[in-house]
C-alpha cells in the first residue's frame with residue numbers, strides 16, 4: 001500500500017546505517033557517560049493501543065523480531081478489529097507467497113490481546129500508540145512506570161508531542177530519572193508493515209542505553225532509524241503536516257476541488273497519494289493534533305490549523321478509520 005510522502009522523505013533521510021543513528025543521537029543534545037553502553041535484549045514486547053499504528057507495530061515485531069507481544073487496548077472492539085486485521089494481513093501475505101503458512105501461524109501465536117494494563121508487568125519494552133492527546137499519553141506513562149519492570153524501555157509512537165514532557169510524567173520527583181531515562185520515541189511510519197522508516201527521538205532524560213536498545217530493536221524489526229531532535233513535529237511531521245494543512249486550506253478557500261488538489265500533487269510530485277487522501281489515511285484527528293502541537297510549540301501563525309480540518313474532526317469525519325473524511329470509504 002501507499003508509500004506516502006511522509007515515508008518517502010523518511011527513506012531519503014534514512015540512508016545511513018542504524019548504528020550511526022545511535023551515534024548521531026548521542027552527540028546531538030547532551031553528553032552521555034563515557035562508559036560504553038550496549039543494547040539490552042528485548043525478549044517480550046508490550047504495545048498500548050491497538051489502532052492502525054499499534055497493531056502494525058505489534059504485527060511487525062511478532063513477525064520480524066519474533067518476540068511475543070501483549071497488545072493492550074481499553075476498547076475490546078478495537079482489539080477485535082485489530083486482531084481481525086492482523087489475520088487479514090497475514091493471510092494476504094501467505095496468498096501472495098510473501099511468507100509461509102508456518103510463519104503466519106507462528107506470528108499470530110505471538111500476539112496476545114488484552115484490556116488489562118497489568119499484563120505489561122513482565123515486558124522488556126513497551127511501545128505506546130494511543131491517540132495524539134498529551135494528557136492521555138502522560139497518564140499512560142505514569143501507569144507504565146508503575147506497572148512495567150524497572151529495566152523496561154518505555155517508548156512512545158507520538159507524532160509530535162515532546163518526549164521530555166512525556167518522560168517527565170513517569171515521576172513526581174524530576175531529579176529521580178530511574179524511569180524517565182528509559183523513555184524514548186520510536187516514531188514508526190504508516191503503514192508499519194510496509195514502511196521502513198522510524199524516527200528515534202530522545203528526551204532530555206533519556207539514557208544512552210535506552211537509545212541503543214530502541215535502535216537495535218527497530219533494526220531487528222527490519223526498520224531504518226533516522227534521528228530527530230525533540231522539537232515539535234520532529235522531522236517527518238514538521239515537513240509533512242504543513243503540506244497537508246495547506247492542501248486543506250486550498251480546498252477551504254476554493255483554490256481547487258479535492259480531486260484536483262490530490263491529482264496535481266500525485267501526478268506532479270510522484271507521490272503515491274495526494275495530500276487529502278493521505279490525510280484521510282493518517283486520520284484527520286491525528287493531523288489536527290499534530291498541527292496544534294506545531295502551532296503551540298513553535299508559536300508561529302504559519303502553523304495555524306485549517307478551520308475546515310477542525311470542522312471535519314468536530315463532525316467525526318476522521319478519514320478512512322471512521323468511514324468518511326475528504327472521501328467516502330463506506331462502499
Ligand SMILES: NC(=O)c1ccc[n+]([C@@H]2O[C@H](COP(=O)([O-])OP(=O)(O)OC[C@H]3O[C@@H](n4cnc5c(N)ncnc54)[C@H](O)[C@@H]3O)[C@@H](O)[C@H]2O)c1
Pocket residue numbers: 048049050051052053054072073074075078079128129130131132133157158159160187188189190281282283286321
Ligand atoms: N496514523 C498515522 O499515520 C500515524 C503515523 C505515525 C504516528 N502516529 C501516532 O501513533 C499514535 C496512534 O495513532 P493511530 O493512528 O494508531 O490512532 P488510532 O485512533 O487508530 O488508535 C488508537 C488506539 O488507542 C486506543 N486507546 C485509546 N485510549 C486508550 C487507553 N487509555 N488505553 C489503551 N488504549 C487506548 C484506542 O482504542 C485505539 O484503538 C498517535 O500518537 C499518532 O499521532 C500515527
